[in-house]
Amino acid sequence: MSLENYxxxxxxxxxGVDxxxxxxxxxxxxxxxDWTASGRLYRPIEEKIIN
Known part of the structure; x- marks a missing residue:
């Protein structure tokens, strides 16, 4: 399995992807x-916080 597939x-x-x-x-x-500086949002984590 390639890293991209993983x-x-x-x-x-x-x-915001794509x-x-x-x-x-x-x-x-x-x-x-600019991944490190801004902390781009990741949906599963955001949904856990919201709910």
Whole structure:
């Protein structure tokens, strides 16, 4: 099993994954590069806190 396959189960729960935005160059996919500083939200953890 590749690392990408292993981590896909986690990636699909990241809030905002595969999000796009409109730019002067057309629709662009957001590339997130600041994982450590901002603490990007992870849906299972957020749902546990909410409920």
């Amino acid at each position: 981590f896909s189960q986690f990636r699909k729960h990241i809030i 999000q796009t935005f409109n730019s002067p160059y057309g629709e662009q996919k957001i590339i997130y590069t």
